[in-house]
Amino acid sequence: MITRLLVANRGEIARRVFRTCRELGIETVAVCSDADARAPHTAEADYAVRLSGVTPAETYLAADRLLEACRASGADAVHPGYGFLSENAAFAQAVLDAGLVWVGPPPGAIAAMGSKPAAKALMAAAGVPVLPSLPAGEEPGPDWEFPVLVKASAGGGGRGMRVVRDPRELARQVASARREAEAAFGDGEVFAEPLLEGARHIEVQVLADRHGGVWALGERECSIQRRHQKVVEECPSPGVTAALRAELESAAVRAARAIGYTGAGTVEFLVKGERVAFLEMNTRLQVEHPVTELVYGVDLVRWQIEVAQGAALPPEPPRPSGHAVEVRLYAEDRDYLPQAGVLHRFEVPGGVRVDSGVESGSAVPPHYDALLAKIVGYGAGRDEAVRKVAWALRRAKIHGLTTNRDLLLDILKNQDFLRGDTHTGFLDRHPAGEPAPPSQLAVLAAALALAAANRERATVLRDLPAGWRNVRSQPRTARFEEAETVYDPLPEGVTVVEVACHAPSYRVVLESGGVRRAFDVARYGGGKVYVDGPGEAVTLTPVPRLPEPAGHVAPGSLLAPMPGTVLRIEVEAGARVEKGRPVLVLEAMKMEHLITAPAGGVVSAVHVEQGRQVEAGAVLAIIEEGES
Structure with a gap:
């Protein structure tokens, strides 16, 4: 009988398994990377083991350390969750060999489905209808029609997958899918099959x-x-x-x-x-x-x-x-x-x-x-x-x-x-549309909440309204990057019913056209303002009245859209590039992200190296626009 179960995973799946374990009276063990040391799943378990000595990305793939965590915590069973090692037959066998209960299918069943091409052959023999497969490295025959879908043989979740519509792109996309599959699943095998569009x-x-x-x-x-x-x-x-x-x-x-x-x-x-x-x-x-x-x-x-x-x-x-x-x-x-x-x-x-x-x-x-x-x-x-x-x-x-x-x-x-x-x-067919602009009332609620917060922080004359003067030469205006509003005097037909602090936010109730609307307005550390109201959730960026001198980014700078690791650099300084030309590839959250030239020109500088970690907003390269 299972008495203490270790979940070899993180996040919502670990918490999901813990919930059922509590109902069954089974003690729980969490494992965590250094990055997850304070994560909710770590705090929620009865016991937690920190798996140091490997990178955060490798933590939940380190089978030997996970087994050590079982021994250290006294766990007698392992639930793999999904992702990471959940479909790794060798890990399942290692758990069983350690005398632990494996809460999953037999290693042989995992292995049978671990390679998608082999699995398809097995399913065909069992009378299950399948699509034809093209192993990586083989050239498609004349009867093959594009588009095709390149897929990782192991794993899933969209990693290691590429749609290829042009046969000339097949080799490059296969190489990219292999790298991504290797990073995500430890197995770089890929294959291709027909893409059934509209299915x-x-x-x-x-x-x-x-x-x-x-x-x-x-x-x-x-x-x-x-x-x-x-x-x-x-x-x-x-x-x-x-x-x-x-x-x-x-x-x-x-x-x-x-x-x-x-x-x-x-x-x-x-x-x-x-x-x-x-x-x-x-x-x-x-x-x-x-x-x-x-x-x-x-x-x-x-x-x-x-x-x-x-x-x-x-x-x-x-x-x-x-x-x-x-x-x-x-x-x-x-x-x-x-x-x-x-x-x-x-x-x-x-x-x-x-x-x-x-x-x-x-x-x-x-x-x-x-x-x-x-x-x-x-x-x-x-x-x-x-x-x-x-x-x-x-x-x-x-x-x-x-x-x-x-x-x-x-x-x-x-x-x-x-x-x-x-x-x-x-x-x-239905791509994401442009976000709707914030409503006038949402922006007004943000302005009133910020004014109230300023008065709360005031050390003198707190009863005076923010920005008060003996002679009003102009209305009081709040400016945000997304919109601006005059909040004194109020827009015609708008009445303030309530502005009150309900930490961590302000409640602002406005009446317009005989209808009352309540808004929740929050700001953290002087940054963006978050307004939640009827039918909308708005994020606003205040424009400072007296902006601080800021460092300038050189024209043509190509910035990192997210934190990640530079996997590959496709250009050199001095190269001429066309708009859309690949410049480099970033890896973030186990997926590759292609960074392309926003315009044609000359690469005047490359500021990163392969393997380097970069933060969001870091300058990756500079492209001086011009004819390429």
Whole structure:
């Protein structure tokens, strides 16, 4: 019987497993890198082991140190979570060889699915429909049609994946995918397969015991993706009929039985019209497992633990009820570039399930995936589930980092999405729009809150209004980079009902046109101002009245869009480049980011070296614009 379980992972998945362990009366052990020493998952466990001596990016891949942590903490079982070593057969075997319980599938099943090309051959033999594969290094034959998708043989999550539309680009993209796969999974093997554009990405949750029992718990719709990584998931799929569901579940059960699978796993398919093609089998718990849990009324982590202890599944799986929708809230900008830094405030209202690895005050390091939280809505029908998620997103207070909240809200109100018309190219068809400008009332609320805060900090004459003078020669104006407003006198038709401090923020209530609106205004350390109000969340940057002399960046400077490591430099000083020409490649959060020339010209200087760590905003190179 398991008494103390170590989770060989971090963030929201570690906290998710800990939650079930508490319900089962199992003690928990967290492991952490130096960057995660104060992370919520570290503080939440009964015991925590700091894995020093390796870089933060390597910590959760250091199998020997993870096993040492088991011995040091007295853990008698290991749950791998997802990502990192969760699909590493050698690690699973090492855990078993150490006399510990492995809360996952047998090493042989992991190995069978560890190489996607080999897995596809095995699935084809089991009668599961598959797409043809092209091993890396082989030239596509005349019958191959582009585009193709280059994929990492090990791992997933969009890492090591590249869409190639031009055969001349295949070699370069294969090399790039190999580097990224090696960094993320320790295995640089890649292959290519046809890209079925316009297809749905559908996956089936399976759960199997050691006694021959296998459940297929319906399907999840995972088609809305950016960079081949899922953004919105739901259960059931609005595009799957009862007949297609039966076909998918049957194929998933055959796949699980073919490799002697036990525990929780996911079989993924592409579906286009009547065509079904096996993608891969993830021999682990999936990020999006909560939607299945809500619809089927199961705790998949609990079943993982029970199966690992020898329990048998009931003869029949539970019946589904209702609908669940999950969105992934990432710390990233509108170009999907990951963000790192301090999350000053993180509050999501009730009515939804929130699985998160962060909380107010958390530091988000640049070494890992940028996922902040999964927000999951459940309802009797799809409309209710969507409405709950959108309501929670609009009212969440997220201060300190740029996130994809606006993108998620755009998706949830998109008419194609609401009709269930989704596929893997959804975001190409519906790219993120420009952010809406802040409303006049939101900017006014920020101005009034800042004025009130100034008076709170005043050491003399605190009863006088900010900026008061005997003779008013001009109205008082607050200027922000995004907008400005006159706040004394107030705009016509606007009345201030309340301005009060409710730490860590100010509550400002305004009435306009007979309607009252309440705003929450916060500022941290004199930086940006965050305004949360009805239907909008606005970030404003105050323009100082007397700006300090600042260092100037040379014209043509190419700045790092995020902190990261310089993987490769593509140009030399003195080279002429065209607009869009690759200049260098940064690695951040286990993914490669290509930095290109914003305009044609001459590279006058390169300020970084390969392997160097750079901060966001660092000058990488200078391109003097001109004809190239």
